[in-house]
Amino acid sequence: MDFTPSPDQSALTSAIDRIASRFETTPTEFHGFALDGVELERELESGQYFDIAAIPEMGPIAAALVVERLARLPCTAEIALSMLVRPQLDIELPRPFAVIENGRPGRFVATAKTLVLIDGAQVSVAHPSPEDVEAVESLYAYPMGRLAGKLSATPLAAEQAAGVRTWLRIACAAEMAGLMQAAIDATVEHLSVRKQFGRPLGTFQALRHRMAECAVLAGGVRRLALKAAWTGDAGDAALAALHAQESATRLIYDVHQMLGAMGMTLEMSLHLWTYRMKALLSELGGRGAQAEAVADYCFGAGQGSIER
């Protein structure tokens, strides 16, 4: 048990920090929903960062650290699926990746070169042509897209499908951890400078306690996500995704409440994190389905449901 990044992991996160530092601010002229990180993606591609999980001294935990860090940026790019799910399928598969669940619009679908299609219990993989997919306008702070027609797809065997679900859960939790932290940071900044009744909002205990509870939840999500990335265990993944979706549901409400009307405007950047979180809330069936997965993997037969 060691929570300190290894020298290799530290070198990686420092390099990622340097890249991220150039994308920390939202362009003042931007008043949209999704801030597309085209430049960021190009940098990551040229540095071959999308393949780090496959490097033995790095592994998926290093990829999860990167996903979490980059999710804190106001801009977004398809990072989590490429870094954490793609290596489990085939690192040679073309990216960007996207997921379509039961025919619904999904993140990055319009630009994806590999699609993971989830239809009920079945998981399949397809490689769409540009005419197979289309962009859709949405409130979510990701570029959203959907299928424009029928697509031929290759079904995965049950075991591989279960593995994909596990890593989708880990990717979701790692990304959520970064989004939660960024939303907290933005809210803390607001509470520290915005004054009402003659003093900063952050001095009012009613708000301080709610923010502290959000911070505790976010820290738990981060640790569960990293552990799941280390073990690759289906139960750990389900726990991480459940805690992420459950905690984000509350956190999104709280941080918007604290930014008041300012947080409703597209001039503030809060929605760039909260409306990414909202897109993740429903993934893989949402928190209800994650709870069922926890029960299957952690309380199921042979999983030690009978306490020792």
Place this chain on the structure above:
Amino acid sequence: MNFDWDQEQQEFRSTVRAFLAEHLPDNWEELAHGPGSAAQTEFSKTFCGALADAGLLVPHWPKEWGGREADPWISFILAEEMWAAGEPRGGQYMNVNWIGPTLMRFGTQEQQARYIPPMARGETLWCQGFSEPEAGSDLASLRTRAERDGDNYRINGQKIWTSYAGAADTCFLLARTDAGKRGISIFLLPMDTPGITVRQIPSIIGEGDIHEVFFDAVELPASARLGEEGQAWDIIRLSLSLERVGIPRFALASRMLRRAVGTLQRENRFDAGAVQQAARAHAACEATRLYSYNIIDQRCQGQPPGPEASAARFATVNAERLVAEFVVEHVPEALAGGDALLLAHHQRAIVAGIASGAAEIQLNLIATELLQLPREPR
């Protein structure tokens, strides 16, 4: 960064589990019910003596005091396994975790020679005389007075909500020797000193847990003072930092959640609603476990105590609450004669946010120190 246990840690956990399997009597779960009952106090002395004989009572203590200087992971694994078993050490866990180490650091040779060996043999029980009727979360406002009279001090005042006071041999007492926060001193007070009256207050937590303690002109020698006059705050801060995570409550909560789920599964009662709540409680327990491990890891690296410890404590409160609520809603018979250890867990879980400092104080600390929000006006 890795989340694996090394071989020594795995073997140590197995050793502790084997010890528990061998030494806990068949009626242990019934005994576990009253955390300060006469029966449990008596059992804890036998049990801690056996732990000491096996080298499992104070492995993290210095060799000179009977330990082997094991690292914080070993003492935390020990604490996890003990708490998960229902804490058969009873109130002696306090000796092991912080009272002994505090005396090693601040005690005189005479105090160390008198008090530490019985702790290392598992023979003695302490209580902590902190809270008072007007000094709960605002501990610094305590009023119990220790007046100097030649070579002695005379103690007058009252403590309340004192755990184990009815059975304790010695009290780790905070009393006022001067005005203000810096006017508080610590005394090591034998509980058989004339002038002490202990009254148990019946509580939801179980027999022998909560007491009032009255001090009526209690005389004790100046040599019973720990550290200098007015040094209490510094000593307490340091001694509590020895115990940064506190009790690994998640360990029993997690075990009891599994037991409750097992009961429901066996009886075909693990319905969709129960699945949802059990999974959320399990996630909260596991998040808390990782928070606690993170803090133990920081301690191993020699890092100073940070605000994450407060976050870990608050996460613990959440997890305890979710498990206790799950049991009440889905295995209600546990609180009505159905399962002694589930009952004992419930009684311990309900004080998770109160004992050793209100959870809301932790939230204040998180807001100020972790989030760096501006402080509240005073």
